[in-house]
Amino acid sequence: MRKTKKDDCRCRYLVDLTRQKDVFHLDEAFTQAVKEMLAAESVSIHDPNNLTSENLSSADVVLDIARGSGMVAKLLISNNAELADTQSLQELLEVYSNQYHHIYRSTQDMLTRLLNRTAFDERMQRLFGPRKHHRKKDERRAMAILDVDHFKKINDTYGHLYGDEILILLANMMQEAFRAEDWLFRYGGEEFIIVLNDADLITAEMVVDRFRIAVESRNFPQIGRVTISAGLTQIFPSKGLTSTIAEADQALYYSKDTGRNQVSVFRKLIEAGIIDDSNSFGGELELF
Ligand SMILES: Nc1nc2c(ncn2[C@@H]2O[C@H](COP(=O)(O)OP(=O)(O)OP(=O)(O)O)[C@@H](O)[C@H]2O)c(=O)[nH]1
Structure with missing residues:
Protein backbone atom coordinates (compact mmCIF):
# COMPACT_ATOMS: atom_id res chain seq x y z
CA MET A 1 0.00 0.00 0.00
CA THR A 107 14.20 14.58 34.79
CA GLN A 108 12.93 14.68 38.34
CA ASP A 109 15.19 14.87 41.37
CA MET A 110 14.20 11.90 43.52
CA LEU A 111 14.52 13.67 46.88
CA THR A 112 12.94 17.06 46.22
CA ARG A 113 10.81 16.32 43.13
CA LEU A 114 12.23 19.42 41.48
CA LEU A 115 13.88 19.26 38.05
CA ASN A 116 17.23 17.51 38.20
CA ARG A 117 20.63 18.23 36.64
CA THR A 118 19.73 16.36 33.44
CA ALA A 119 16.72 18.63 32.95
CA PHE A 120 18.91 21.65 33.68
CA ASP A 121 21.46 20.67 31.02
CA GLU A 122 18.72 19.99 28.51
CA ARG A 123 16.88 23.29 29.03
CA MET A 124 20.05 25.34 29.15
CA GLN A 125 21.26 23.76 25.93
CA ARG A 126 18.07 24.93 24.26
CA LEU A 127 18.24 28.37 25.85
CA PHE A 128 21.89 29.07 25.18
CA GLY A 129 22.50 26.81 22.21
CA PRO A 130 23.22 28.18 18.74
CA ARG A 131 20.23 29.96 17.28
CA LYS A 132 20.22 32.54 14.51
CA HIS A 133 18.06 35.09 16.28
CA HIS A 134 17.43 35.23 19.96
CA ARG A 135 13.95 36.50 20.59
CA LYS A 136 13.27 39.56 22.73
CA LYS A 137 11.55 37.47 25.40
CA ASP A 138 14.81 35.54 25.84
CA GLU A 139 16.25 38.70 27.42
CA ARG A 140 13.52 38.86 30.04
CA ARG A 141 14.85 35.97 32.04
CA ALA A 142 16.87 35.83 35.22
CA MET A 143 18.88 33.09 36.90
CA ALA A 144 19.15 32.73 40.67
CA ILE A 145 21.43 30.31 42.52
CA LEU A 146 20.21 29.54 46.04
CA ASP A 147 22.28 27.85 48.70
CA VAL A 148 21.28 26.80 52.22
CA ASP A 149 23.37 28.59 54.86
CA HIS A 150 25.52 26.47 57.18
CA PHE A 151 23.95 23.29 55.88
CA LYS A 152 26.91 21.20 56.99
CA LYS A 153 26.26 22.31 60.56
CA ILE A 154 22.58 21.29 60.24
CA ASN A 155 23.67 17.84 59.04
CA ASP A 156 26.33 17.53 61.71
CA THR A 157 24.03 18.65 64.51
CA TYR A 158 20.76 16.91 63.61
CA GLY A 159 21.81 14.18 61.16
CA HIS A 160 21.42 13.74 57.40
CA LEU A 161 17.76 12.72 57.62
CA TYR A 162 16.86 16.11 59.07
CA GLY A 163 19.12 17.71 56.44
CA ASP A 164 17.18 15.87 53.73
CA GLU A 165 13.90 16.98 55.31
CA ILE A 166 15.03 20.62 55.07
CA LEU A 167 15.76 20.17 51.35
CA ILE A 168 12.30 18.66 50.78
CA LEU A 169 10.54 21.43 52.71
CA LEU A 170 12.50 24.12 50.87
CA ALA A 171 11.60 22.55 47.53
CA ASN A 172 7.92 22.49 48.52
CA MET A 173 8.11 26.15 49.50
CA MET A 174 9.74 26.94 46.16
CA GLN A 175 6.91 25.21 44.30
CA GLU A 176 4.44 27.43 46.11
CA ALA A 177 6.42 30.67 45.91
CA PHE A 178 7.34 30.70 42.22
CA ARG A 179 5.09 30.72 39.19
CA ALA A 180 4.38 27.61 37.12
CA GLU A 181 6.38 29.11 34.23
CA ASP A 182 9.55 29.45 36.31
CA TRP A 183 11.95 26.51 36.25
CA LEU A 184 13.10 25.07 39.58
CA PHE A 185 16.16 22.84 39.61
CA ARG A 186 18.05 21.02 42.29
CA TYR A 187 21.47 21.83 40.93
CA GLY A 188 23.70 20.10 43.45
CA GLY A 189 23.53 18.87 47.07
CA GLU A 190 22.04 21.91 48.83
CA GLU A 191 22.13 24.24 45.86
CA PHE A 192 19.11 25.19 43.75
CA ILE A 193 18.84 27.12 40.52
CA ILE A 194 15.74 29.05 39.54
CA VAL A 195 15.21 30.37 36.03
CA LEU A 196 12.61 33.11 36.24
CA ASN A 197 10.93 33.35 32.88
CA ASP A 198 9.46 36.56 31.57
CA ALA A 199 10.78 38.57 34.51
CA ASP A 200 13.04 41.62 34.55
CA LEU A 201 15.84 41.86 37.07
CA ILE A 202 13.92 44.11 39.47
CA THR A 203 10.95 41.73 39.61
CA ALA A 204 13.24 38.72 39.90
CA GLU A 205 15.10 40.27 42.85
CA MET A 206 11.82 41.07 44.58
CA VAL A 207 10.48 37.54 44.12
CA VAL A 208 13.67 35.79 45.23
CA ASP A 209 14.00 38.08 48.24
CA ARG A 210 10.39 37.38 49.18
CA PHE A 211 11.23 33.69 49.13
CA ARG A 212 14.32 34.28 51.29
CA ILE A 213 12.14 36.08 53.85
CA ALA A 214 9.57 33.25 53.78
CA VAL A 215 12.36 30.76 54.57
CA GLU A 216 13.86 32.77 57.44
CA SER A 217 10.36 33.28 58.90
CA ARG A 218 9.50 29.58 58.95
CA ASN A 219 9.88 27.39 61.99
CA PHE A 220 11.45 24.18 60.63
CA PRO A 221 10.71 21.01 62.63
CA GLN A 222 13.38 20.32 65.24
CA ILE A 223 15.83 22.75 63.67
CA GLY A 224 13.95 26.03 63.94
CA ARG A 225 15.43 28.80 61.82
CA VAL A 226 17.05 28.08 58.47
CA THR A 227 18.31 30.73 56.08
CA ILE A 228 19.37 30.80 52.45
CA SER A 229 21.70 32.99 50.41
CA ALA A 230 21.23 33.77 46.74
CA GLY A 231 22.99 35.26 43.75
CA LEU A 232 21.02 36.66 40.84
CA THR A 233 21.82 37.69 37.31
CA GLN A 234 19.98 38.51 34.10
CA ILE A 235 20.12 35.92 31.34
CA PHE A 236 21.47 37.10 28.00
CA PRO A 237 21.59 34.02 25.71
CA SER A 238 24.45 35.58 23.74
CA LYS A 239 26.62 35.62 26.89
CA GLY A 240 26.60 31.85 27.18
CA LEU A 241 25.76 29.50 30.01
CA THR A 242 29.21 29.40 31.64
CA SER A 243 29.35 33.19 32.06
CA THR A 244 25.79 33.36 33.29
CA ILE A 245 26.37 30.74 35.99
CA ALA A 246 29.67 32.44 36.91
CA GLU A 247 27.86 35.76 37.38
CA ALA A 248 25.12 34.28 39.57
CA ASP A 249 27.81 32.37 41.50
CA GLN A 250 29.87 35.51 42.14
CA ALA A 251 26.78 37.25 43.47
CA LEU A 252 26.03 34.21 45.66
CA TYR A 253 29.56 34.23 47.07
CA TYR A 254 29.20 37.90 47.86
CA SER A 255 25.99 37.09 49.78
CA LYS A 256 27.83 34.38 51.71
CA ASP A 257 30.93 36.49 52.38
CA THR A 258 28.99 39.44 53.69
CA GLY A 259 26.80 37.76 56.25
CA ARG A 260 24.53 35.25 54.43
CA ASN A 261 20.68 35.33 54.46
CA GLN A 262 20.58 37.83 51.60
CA VAL A 263 20.12 38.11 47.84
CA SER A 264 22.84 39.83 45.77
CA VAL A 265 22.47 40.96 42.19
CA PHE A 266 25.49 40.67 39.90
CA ARG A 267 24.83 43.90 37.97
CA LYS A 268 24.46 45.94 41.16
CA LEU A 269 27.78 44.61 42.45
CA ILE A 270 29.46 45.60 39.18
CA GLU A 271 27.88 49.05 39.20
CA ALA A 272 28.98 49.58 42.79
CA GLY A 273 32.53 48.55 41.84
CA ILE A 274 32.40 45.72 44.39
CA ILE A 275 33.30 43.04 41.88
CA ASP A 276 35.13 43.25 38.60
CA ASP A 277 33.31 42.30 35.39
CA SER A 278 36.54 40.87 33.96
CA ASN A 279 36.19 38.07 36.51
CA SER A 280 33.38 36.61 34.48
CA PHE A 281 34.18 34.66 31.36
CA GLY A 282 33.95 36.45 28.06
CA GLY A 283 31.81 33.73 26.55
CA GLU A 284 34.64 31.77 24.90
CA LEU A 285 34.58 28.85 27.30
CA GLU A 286 31.24 27.29 26.53
CA LEU A 287 29.77 23.96 27.43
CA PHE A 288 27.34 23.99 24.53
N1 LIG B 1 21.37 15.91 54.15
C1 LIG B 1 21.97 16.14 52.98
N2 LIG B 1 23.14 16.81 52.96
C2 LIG B 1 23.72 17.07 51.77
C3 LIG B 1 23.13 16.64 50.56
N3 LIG B 1 23.95 17.05 49.55
C4 LIG B 1 24.99 17.72 50.11
N4 LIG B 1 24.85 17.74 51.46
C5 LIG B 1 25.76 18.35 52.45
O1 LIG B 1 25.67 19.76 52.37
C6 LIG B 1 26.83 20.30 53.04
C7 LIG B 1 27.29 21.54 52.33
O2 LIG B 1 28.27 22.13 53.10
P1 LIG B 1 29.20 23.31 52.64
O3 LIG B 1 29.34 23.32 51.16
O4 LIG B 1 30.43 23.23 53.46
O5 LIG B 1 28.40 24.60 52.96
P2 LIG B 1 27.58 25.07 54.22
O6 LIG B 1 27.87 24.30 55.46
O7 LIG B 1 26.15 25.10 53.79
O8 LIG B 1 28.13 26.52 54.45
P3 LIG B 1 27.82 27.83 53.61
O9 LIG B 1 27.33 27.43 52.25
O10 LIG B 1 29.13 28.54 53.54
O11 LIG B 1 26.80 28.62 54.38
C8 LIG B 1 27.88 19.18 53.04
O12 LIG B 1 28.08 18.78 54.36
C9 LIG B 1 27.21 18.06 52.25
O13 LIG B 1 27.54 16.79 52.75
C10 LIG B 1 21.91 15.90 50.62
O14 LIG B 1 21.31 15.48 49.62
N5 LIG B 1 21.37 15.70 51.85
Whole structure:
Protein backbone atom coordinates (compact mmCIF):
# COMPACT_ATOMS: atom_id res chain seq x y z
CA MET A 1 0.00 0.00 0.00
CA ARG A 2 1.32 3.45 -0.93
CA LYS A 3 2.14 5.82 1.89
CA THR A 4 0.15 9.02 1.68
CA LYS A 5 1.32 12.54 2.55
CA LYS A 6 -0.95 12.34 5.58
CA ASP A 7 0.87 9.18 6.77
CA ASP A 8 4.20 11.00 6.43
CA CYS A 9 2.89 13.87 8.52
CA ARG A 10 1.54 11.54 11.20
CA CYS A 11 4.86 9.75 11.29
CA ARG A 12 6.78 13.04 11.60
CA TYR A 13 4.63 14.13 14.56
CA LEU A 14 5.19 10.83 16.36
CA VAL A 15 8.96 10.88 15.74
CA ASP A 16 9.06 14.48 16.92
CA LEU A 17 7.42 13.51 20.22
CA THR A 18 9.76 10.62 20.88
CA ARG A 19 12.79 12.90 20.31
CA GLN A 20 11.95 15.26 23.17
CA LYS A 21 13.94 14.86 26.37
CA ASP A 22 12.18 17.45 28.44
CA VAL A 23 8.54 17.91 29.49
CA PHE A 24 8.53 21.57 28.51
CA HIS A 25 9.60 20.82 24.95
CA LEU A 26 7.43 17.71 24.76
CA ASP A 27 4.43 19.94 25.50
CA GLU A 28 5.56 22.34 22.77
CA ALA A 29 6.02 19.56 20.20
CA PHE A 30 2.71 17.95 21.14
CA THR A 31 0.59 21.11 21.00
CA GLN A 32 2.24 22.09 17.70
CA ALA A 33 1.50 18.63 16.23
CA VAL A 34 -2.17 18.74 17.33
CA LYS A 35 -2.46 22.28 15.99
CA GLU A 36 -1.12 21.29 12.57
CA MET A 37 -3.01 18.02 12.42
CA LEU A 38 -6.39 19.60 13.15
CA ALA A 39 -5.61 22.96 11.51
CA ALA A 40 -6.70 24.53 14.81
CA GLU A 41 -6.16 28.18 15.61
CA SER A 42 -4.36 27.43 18.86
CA VAL A 43 -3.71 24.45 21.12
CA SER A 44 -2.59 24.65 24.73
CA ILE A 45 -2.26 22.52 27.86
CA HIS A 46 -3.83 23.66 31.12
CA ASP A 47 -4.10 22.75 34.74
CA PRO A 48 -7.75 21.57 35.21
CA ASN A 49 -8.19 24.09 38.07
CA ASN A 50 -7.26 27.02 35.84
CA LEU A 51 -9.62 26.21 33.00
CA THR A 52 -13.15 27.35 33.77
CA SER A 53 -16.08 27.59 31.39
CA GLU A 54 -15.81 31.41 31.56
CA ASN A 55 -12.60 31.45 29.56
CA LEU A 56 -13.90 29.09 26.87
CA SER A 57 -15.80 29.92 23.71
CA SER A 58 -18.39 27.66 22.09
CA ALA A 59 -15.94 26.74 19.30
CA ASP A 60 -13.34 25.42 21.78
CA VAL A 61 -12.82 21.73 22.39
CA VAL A 62 -11.39 20.48 25.69
CA LEU A 63 -9.88 17.00 26.07
CA ASP A 64 -8.42 15.22 29.09
CA ILE A 65 -4.81 14.14 28.73
CA ALA A 66 -3.02 11.75 31.07
CA ARG A 67 0.18 13.20 32.46
CA GLY A 68 1.96 10.36 34.21
CA SER A 69 0.47 8.46 37.14
CA GLY A 70 -2.92 9.85 38.01
CA MET A 71 -2.23 13.38 36.79
CA VAL A 72 -4.65 14.76 34.26
CA ALA A 73 -4.36 18.01 32.33
CA LYS A 74 -6.73 19.66 29.90
CA LEU A 75 -5.94 20.12 26.24
CA LEU A 76 -7.63 23.21 24.86
CA ILE A 77 -8.16 23.22 21.11
CA SER A 78 -9.40 26.61 20.01
CA ASN A 79 -11.60 27.38 17.08
CA ASN A 80 -11.64 23.91 15.71
CA ALA A 81 -14.68 23.05 13.59
CA GLU A 82 -14.60 19.28 14.15
CA LEU A 83 -12.18 16.68 15.40
CA ALA A 84 -11.84 15.15 11.94
CA ASP A 85 -9.16 12.52 12.41
CA THR A 86 -9.85 11.11 15.86
CA GLN A 87 -7.76 7.98 15.37
CA SER A 88 -4.57 9.95 14.67
CA LEU A 89 -5.35 12.27 17.57
CA GLN A 90 -5.86 9.30 19.87
CA GLU A 91 -2.54 7.85 18.76
CA LEU A 92 -0.79 11.16 19.36
CA LEU A 93 -2.34 11.44 22.83
CA GLU A 94 -1.14 7.96 23.71
CA VAL A 95 2.43 8.58 22.55
CA TYR A 96 2.44 11.91 24.39
CA SER A 97 1.28 10.32 27.66
CA ASN A 98 3.89 7.56 27.46
CA GLN A 99 6.66 10.02 26.66
CA TYR A 100 5.52 12.35 29.42
CA HIS A 101 5.67 9.54 31.96
CA HIS A 102 9.12 8.48 30.80
CA ILE A 103 10.60 12.02 30.72
CA TYR A 104 8.97 13.05 33.96
CA ARG A 105 10.69 10.24 35.82
CA SER A 106 14.09 10.81 34.23
CA THR A 107 14.20 14.58 34.79
CA GLN A 108 12.93 14.68 38.34
CA ASP A 109 15.19 14.87 41.37
CA MET A 110 14.20 11.90 43.52
CA LEU A 111 14.52 13.67 46.88
CA THR A 112 12.94 17.06 46.22
CA ARG A 113 10.81 16.32 43.13
CA LEU A 114 12.23 19.42 41.48
CA LEU A 115 13.88 19.26 38.05
CA ASN A 116 17.23 17.51 38.20
CA ARG A 117 20.63 18.23 36.64
CA THR A 118 19.73 16.36 33.44
CA ALA A 119 16.72 18.63 32.95
CA PHE A 120 18.91 21.65 33.68
CA ASP A 121 21.46 20.67 31.02
CA GLU A 122 18.72 19.99 28.51
CA ARG A 123 16.88 23.29 29.03
CA MET A 124 20.05 25.34 29.15
CA GLN A 125 21.26 23.76 25.93
CA ARG A 126 18.07 24.93 24.26
CA LEU A 127 18.24 28.37 25.85
CA PHE A 128 21.89 29.07 25.18
CA GLY A 129 22.50 26.81 22.21
CA PRO A 130 23.22 28.18 18.74
CA ARG A 131 20.23 29.96 17.28
CA LYS A 132 20.22 32.54 14.51
CA HIS A 133 18.06 35.09 16.28
CA HIS A 134 17.43 35.23 19.96
CA ARG A 135 13.95 36.50 20.59
CA LYS A 136 13.27 39.56 22.73
CA LYS A 137 11.55 37.47 25.40
CA ASP A 138 14.81 35.54 25.84
CA GLU A 139 16.25 38.70 27.42
CA ARG A 140 13.52 38.86 30.04
CA ARG A 141 14.85 35.97 32.04
CA ALA A 142 16.87 35.83 35.22
CA MET A 143 18.88 33.09 36.90
CA ALA A 144 19.15 32.73 40.67
CA ILE A 145 21.43 30.31 42.52
CA LEU A 146 20.21 29.54 46.04
CA ASP A 147 22.28 27.85 48.70
CA VAL A 148 21.28 26.80 52.22
CA ASP A 149 23.37 28.59 54.86
CA HIS A 150 25.52 26.47 57.18
CA PHE A 151 23.95 23.29 55.88
CA LYS A 152 26.91 21.20 56.99
CA LYS A 153 26.26 22.31 60.56
CA ILE A 154 22.58 21.29 60.24
CA ASN A 155 23.67 17.84 59.04
CA ASP A 156 26.33 17.53 61.71
CA THR A 157 24.03 18.65 64.51
CA TYR A 158 20.76 16.91 63.61
CA GLY A 159 21.81 14.18 61.16
CA HIS A 160 21.42 13.74 57.40
CA LEU A 161 17.76 12.72 57.62
CA TYR A 162 16.86 16.11 59.07
CA GLY A 163 19.12 17.71 56.44
CA ASP A 164 17.18 15.87 53.73
CA GLU A 165 13.90 16.98 55.31
CA ILE A 166 15.03 20.62 55.07
CA LEU A 167 15.76 20.17 51.35
CA ILE A 168 12.30 18.66 50.78
CA LEU A 169 10.54 21.43 52.71
CA LEU A 170 12.50 24.12 50.87
CA ALA A 171 11.60 22.55 47.53
CA ASN A 172 7.92 22.49 48.52
CA MET A 173 8.11 26.15 49.50
CA MET A 174 9.74 26.94 46.16
CA GLN A 175 6.91 25.21 44.30
CA GLU A 176 4.44 27.43 46.11
CA ALA A 177 6.42 30.67 45.91
CA PHE A 178 7.34 30.70 42.22
CA ARG A 179 5.09 30.72 39.19
CA ALA A 180 4.38 27.61 37.12
CA GLU A 181 6.38 29.11 34.23
CA ASP A 182 9.55 29.45 36.31
CA TRP A 183 11.95 26.51 36.25
CA LEU A 184 13.10 25.07 39.58
CA PHE A 185 16.16 22.84 39.61
CA ARG A 186 18.05 21.02 42.29
CA TYR A 187 21.47 21.83 40.93
CA GLY A 188 23.70 20.10 43.45
CA GLY A 189 23.53 18.87 47.07
CA GLU A 190 22.04 21.91 48.83
CA GLU A 191 22.13 24.24 45.86
CA PHE A 192 19.11 25.19 43.75
CA ILE A 193 18.84 27.12 40.52
CA ILE A 194 15.74 29.05 39.54
CA VAL A 195 15.21 30.37 36.03
CA LEU A 196 12.61 33.11 36.24
CA ASN A 197 10.93 33.35 32.88
CA ASP A 198 9.46 36.56 31.57
CA ALA A 199 10.78 38.57 34.51
CA ASP A 200 13.04 41.62 34.55
CA LEU A 201 15.84 41.86 37.07
CA ILE A 202 13.92 44.11 39.47
CA THR A 203 10.95 41.73 39.61
CA ALA A 204 13.24 38.72 39.90
CA GLU A 205 15.10 40.27 42.85
CA MET A 206 11.82 41.07 44.58
CA VAL A 207 10.48 37.54 44.12
CA VAL A 208 13.67 35.79 45.23
CA ASP A 209 14.00 38.08 48.24
CA ARG A 210 10.39 37.38 49.18
CA PHE A 211 11.23 33.69 49.13
CA ARG A 212 14.32 34.28 51.29
CA ILE A 213 12.14 36.08 53.85
CA ALA A 214 9.57 33.25 53.78
CA VAL A 215 12.36 30.76 54.57
CA GLU A 216 13.86 32.77 57.44
CA SER A 217 10.36 33.28 58.90
CA ARG A 218 9.50 29.58 58.95
CA ASN A 219 9.88 27.39 61.99
CA PHE A 220 11.45 24.18 60.63
CA PRO A 221 10.71 21.01 62.63
CA GLN A 222 13.38 20.32 65.24
CA ILE A 223 15.83 22.75 63.67
CA GLY A 224 13.95 26.03 63.94
CA ARG A 225 15.43 28.80 61.82
CA VAL A 226 17.05 28.08 58.47
CA THR A 227 18.31 30.73 56.08
CA ILE A 228 19.37 30.80 52.45
CA SER A 229 21.70 32.99 50.41
CA ALA A 230 21.23 33.77 46.74
CA GLY A 231 22.99 35.26 43.75
CA LEU A 232 21.02 36.66 40.84
CA THR A 233 21.82 37.69 37.31
CA GLN A 234 19.98 38.51 34.10
CA ILE A 235 20.12 35.92 31.34
CA PHE A 236 21.47 37.10 28.00
CA PRO A 237 21.59 34.02 25.71
CA SER A 238 24.45 35.58 23.74
CA LYS A 239 26.62 35.62 26.89
CA GLY A 240 26.60 31.85 27.18
CA LEU A 241 25.76 29.50 30.01
CA THR A 242 29.21 29.40 31.64
CA SER A 243 29.35 33.19 32.06
CA THR A 244 25.79 33.36 33.29
CA ILE A 245 26.37 30.74 35.99
CA ALA A 246 29.67 32.44 36.91
CA GLU A 247 27.86 35.76 37.38
CA ALA A 248 25.12 34.28 39.57
CA ASP A 249 27.81 32.37 41.50
CA GLN A 250 29.87 35.51 42.14
CA ALA A 251 26.78 37.25 43.47
CA LEU A 252 26.03 34.21 45.66
CA TYR A 253 29.56 34.23 47.07
CA TYR A 254 29.20 37.90 47.86
CA SER A 255 25.99 37.09 49.78
CA LYS A 256 27.83 34.38 51.71
CA ASP A 257 30.93 36.49 52.38
CA THR A 258 28.99 39.44 53.69
CA GLY A 259 26.80 37.76 56.25
CA ARG A 260 24.53 35.25 54.43
CA ASN A 261 20.68 35.33 54.46
CA GLN A 262 20.58 37.83 51.60
CA VAL A 263 20.12 38.11 47.84
CA SER A 264 22.84 39.83 45.77
CA VAL A 265 22.47 40.96 42.19
CA PHE A 266 25.49 40.67 39.90
CA ARG A 267 24.83 43.90 37.97
CA LYS A 268 24.46 45.94 41.16
CA LEU A 269 27.78 44.61 42.45
CA ILE A 270 29.46 45.60 39.18
CA GLU A 271 27.88 49.05 39.20
CA ALA A 272 28.98 49.58 42.79
CA GLY A 273 32.53 48.55 41.84
CA ILE A 274 32.40 45.72 44.39
CA ILE A 275 33.30 43.04 41.88
CA ASP A 276 35.13 43.25 38.60
CA ASP A 277 33.31 42.30 35.39
CA SER A 278 36.54 40.87 33.96
CA ASN A 279 36.19 38.07 36.51
CA SER A 280 33.38 36.61 34.48
CA PHE A 281 34.18 34.66 31.36
CA GLY A 282 33.95 36.45 28.06
CA GLY A 283 31.81 33.73 26.55
CA GLU A 284 34.64 31.77 24.90
CA LEU A 285 34.58 28.85 27.30
CA GLU A 286 31.24 27.29 26.53
CA LEU A 287 29.77 23.96 27.43
CA PHE A 288 27.34 23.99 24.53
N1 LIG B 1 21.37 15.91 54.15
C1 LIG B 1 21.97 16.14 52.98
N2 LIG B 1 23.14 16.81 52.96
C2 LIG B 1 23.72 17.07 51.77
C3 LIG B 1 23.13 16.64 50.56
N3 LIG B 1 23.95 17.05 49.55
C4 LIG B 1 24.99 17.72 50.11
N4 LIG B 1 24.85 17.74 51.46
C5 LIG B 1 25.76 18.35 52.45
O1 LIG B 1 25.67 19.76 52.37
C6 LIG B 1 26.83 20.30 53.04
C7 LIG B 1 27.29 21.54 52.33
O2 LIG B 1 28.27 22.13 53.10
P1 LIG B 1 29.20 23.31 52.64
O3 LIG B 1 29.34 23.32 51.16
O4 LIG B 1 30.43 23.23 53.46
O5 LIG B 1 28.40 24.60 52.96
P2 LIG B 1 27.58 25.07 54.22
O6 LIG B 1 27.87 24.30 55.46
O7 LIG B 1 26.15 25.10 53.79
O8 LIG B 1 28.13 26.52 54.45
P3 LIG B 1 27.82 27.83 53.61
O9 LIG B 1 27.33 27.43 52.25
O10 LIG B 1 29.13 28.54 53.54
O11 LIG B 1 26.80 28.62 54.38
C8 LIG B 1 27.88 19.18 53.04
O12 LIG B 1 28.08 18.78 54.36
C9 LIG B 1 27.21 18.06 52.25
O13 LIG B 1 27.54 16.79 52.75
C10 LIG B 1 21.91 15.90 50.62
O14 LIG B 1 21.31 15.48 49.62
N5 LIG B 1 21.37 15.70 51.85
